Amino acid sequence: MAPGLPTAMDRPHFIGIGGAGMSGIAKILAQRGARVAGSDSRESATAESLRALGATVHIGHAAGHLADDSTCVVVSSAIRADNPELVRAAELGIPVVHRSDALASLMEGLRAIAVAGTHGKTTTTSMLAVALTELGLDPSYAIGGDLEGPGTNARHGAGDIFVAEADESDRSFHKYDPEVAIVLNVELDHHANYASMDEIYDSFETFAGKIVPGGTLVITADQPGAVELTSRLRDLSTLKIVTYGDSPSADVRVHKVTPRGLTSEVTVVLDGRYLTFTVSVPGRHYAHNAVAALAAGVALGIPAHNLASALGKYTGVKRRLQLKGEVNGVQVIDSYAHHPTEMTADLEAMRGAASDARLLVVFQPHLFSRTQELGTEMGQALALADASVVLDIYPAREDPIPGITSALIIDAARAAGADVTAVADKATVPDVIAGMAKQGDLVLTMGAGDVTDLGPQILARLSN
Missing domain, CATH: 3.90.190.20 (Mur ligase, C-terminal domain)
Incomplete structure (x- = not known):
């Protein structure tokens, strides 16, 4: 069974509660029974969905929005030090928790899959959430975009799996201890926080080092940055590395991607066997995301043919x-x-x-x-x-x-x-x-x- 509320998270206040990452954590906490409150800069469908779960959502930022009995204030790296609610939290002595620490606390006691990479995190995380749900495993998930089917970016499930995006932009993905991690690609981005590719590599190495002993890293065999990262991790004896992609050396090899209008048919070679499934979004980029999701599910012990069929139920993510x-x-x-x-x-x-x-x-x-x-x-x-x-x-x-x-x-x-x-x-x-x-x-x-x-x-x- 999934755990209940983390300690000191029963009355959280979120600054910027409407953000993609923040709202997901707030929704899961509300579904677990927390008294959730927060503020955002403008009205949105996300704010309404949070209110439907019982959360209090204020529009605009003001010191008075923060309840005196809040047990913590949750912030992202985008929140500035002079935000009036953050200033008020300091005056009241209310602990300030970074979004990544809040998400890490939600994963405690669960089998976590963390999806990282410069691009494709939301899509791949969503594919896994949909497939695992389709298979009746009732996962929890926190995603940076709303799924087309359920129409939400987060859910508290009763199963023992938690699927989450792992954001490298501010190094917050160092907070997670996944059983399985995916690295889709490694490129230079987020230039306000990373000055060079060496810094990027160091950050992803730290992330990979947080995988639990005996856990699995699923990583592309095609993208140069990911190939370099793999070479740097080969001596990490506690880690099993599974590669995927077009490369003949890939453990899960993409044999063929056939466009079918706005969908694709994907054939992979896994353990010497051919496996074909449909992805309901066009392009090789998204086909490879689906293959990464397949490899991660297999690493958790889920039969590949079941996963392949379930991945076909994915219908996309908003945006x-x-x-x-x-x-x-x-x-x-x-x-x-x-x-x-x-x-x-x-x-x-x-x-x-x-x-x-x-x-x-x-x-x-x-x-x-x-x-x-x-x-x-x-x-x-x-x-x-x-x-x-x-x-x-x-x-x-x-x-x-x-x-x-x-x-x-x-x-x-x-x-x-x-x-x-x-x-x-x-x-x-x-x-x-x-x-x-x-x-x-x-x-x-x-x-x-x-x-x-x-x-x-x-x-x-x-x-x-």
């Missing part, structure tokens, strides 16, 4: 190539991709799924630091589209960096031969797209910020 609708023969799809590798993977996936369609992209860069380091590569990725609209940078938690604007991306895209339009006013994008789109086109809204809000607006404008 991961999510079809928002179709009007007058124009499909609008939403993508969370914000790193050049992710952008390229999603654009290639859409090309493969609809090779005869024109691909129009609305891209919103995410973070000044990421744009400073990777703006050229972002622009080059946009050359895969027939035409692109590029918005101003979404700052999220960052302050502006002098001289760093979307122009870095636009210049690089044009140098690569791309057709790019700069749009400073996001509100005008539906009109811009309506003037560009023709019957049969695909429109992809792309980025980790609020560009997702444009999908319904574009559809509404197209209908007129």
